[in-house]
Amino acid sequence: MKLKQMVMAMGILCLSVNATEAHSDQVLNDLVNASRSIVQDLDNAYKLTGGLAYAGYNGRTIGIGAADVALITPDQVAAYNNAVAAMADADYYHAREFFEDQAAESYENMETAIDSFVEATVELVQTVEVAEIALETQESGTLEDKQDLSTFVEENQVSLVIDQEDVDNFNNSLIEVEETASTAAMWTAASQNDELVTYSNEQAEEWGVSFTEVNNIYTDEYVAYFDWYEDQNWSGAEYIWFTTDYLGQGISINDLLSAGEESGIYQEGPTAAYRCFVLGDCES
Numbered sequence: 001m002k003l004k005q006m007v008m009a010m011g012i013l014c015l016s017v018n019a020t021e022a023h024s025d026q027v028l029n030d031l032v033n034a035s036r037s038i039v040q041d042l043d044n045a046y047k048l049t050g051g052l053a054y055a056g057y058n059g060r061t062i063g064i065g066a067a068d069v070a071l072i073t074p075d076q077v078a079a080y081n082n083a084v085a086a087m088a089d090a091d092y093y094h095a096r097e098f099f100e101d102q103a104a105e106s107y108e109n110m111e112t113a114i115d116s117f118v119e120a121t122v123e124l125v126q127t128v129e130v131a132e133i134a135l136e137t138q139e140s141g142t143l144e145d146k147q148d149l150s151t152f153v154e155e156n157q158v159s160l161v162i163d164q165e166d167v168d169n170f171n172n173s174l175i176e177v178e179e180t181a182s183t184a185a186m187w188t189a190a191s192q193n194d195e196l197v198t199y200s201n202e203q204a205e206e207w208g209v210s211f212t213e214v215n216n217i218y219t220d221e222y223v224a225y226f227d228w229y230e231d232q233n234w235s236g237a238e239y240i241w242f243t244t245d246y247l248g249q250g251i252s253i254n255d256l257l258s259a260g261e262e263s264g265i266y267q268e269g270p271t272a273a274y275r276c277f278v279l280g281d282c283e284s
Contacts, residue, residue, distance in 0.1 A: 027090045031083040037076050045070035091210050095200035098211040098226075099191035106184035113180045114265065117173040123166035125270045125278060130160060132274075182221040182244075189247040190224065196247075200240050207238050 048070050055062050133152065137145045153160060190196055204211060209228045218225045227239035244250065251259075260266050268276050276282035 027083070027086045030079075031087050034076070034080040034083040038072055038080055041070050041072050041076070091212070093210065093212050095197045095204070095211060096191050098200075098214065099187050099197070102217065103184055103187035103191055106180060106187050110177065110180040110184050113173065113176040117170075117177050120166070120170040120173040121270060124162060124170055125274075126160050127162065128270045128274050179221060183219045183224075185249075186219060186224050186244060186247065189249050190242065193247060196242060203240060209238060 045067075048067065052062065052066070054060070130153070133149055137149045207228065213228055214226050215229055216225075216227050221244070223241060223243050225239065225241035229238065266272055268282060270277040273282065
């Protein structure tokens with residue numbers, strides 16, 4: 001189904017509660033009621049057995065049919081077994097849970113990418129110190145400070161020079177953070193989109209498939225796709241996809257930078273807290 005068709009189909013949905021979820025709740029209710037009915041008889045049977053033993057030892061005569069209050073009937077057995085069978089077939093793992101699990105996995109990938117980014121930054125952190133000293137020298141304008149800077153650079157030139165390989169690692173690690181964060185944001189937004197959740201649940205129910213059986217998952221910065229194909233035959237229509245444009249909730253580069261400035265990643269980074277990042281002196 002093309003995305004335009006999918007959006008049109010979702011536009012006419014008006015269900016606030018998914019039918020599958022409501023059905024599963026009834027399955028649970030049936031199991032609770034059927035099992036508690038038998039447990040109540042078991043409870044009564046043990047009470048009755050203790051009472052019967054008491055009566056027997058103490059010569060208290062017992063009315064015929066006393067055991068009837070705790071006998072389990074064929075209807076109870078049938079109701080319980082049917083409820084067990086229905087629960088065995090019930091599926092509580094729906095689209096929202098699937099989307100949330102994909103988001104959780106994406107968070108882990110994003111955190112790994114951030115760790116790699118921080119490691120790559122270490123190889124460039126000397127530029128922060130150079131920039132700070134150079135700026136102070138520029139502001140003072142004295143020949144003495146300029147000579148001190150020249151001497152410092154001369155004595156530390158080997159460690160101050162930047163390798164292109166380190167720059168490539170830094171750039172690639174930042175791009176990886178962008179890609180993994182985009183994936184995480186897409187699955188998170190999907191889990192919060194009621195229309196998409198309802199549509200996906202209804203499609204899965206129509207196709208007779210479960211979200212525990214999804215075989216292929218693909219995401220990039222613009223599209224998320226998943227299907228139930230068991231091979232690469234690509235026949236049939238058992239797949240769902242959506243885009244960032246459909247999900248909306250985009251964030252501008254200015255808002256990204258503003259949010260990032262308030263984050264611990266930035267505030268403990270080399271440009272905002274050099275001594276904390278390099279020396280581990282974070283108390284000040």
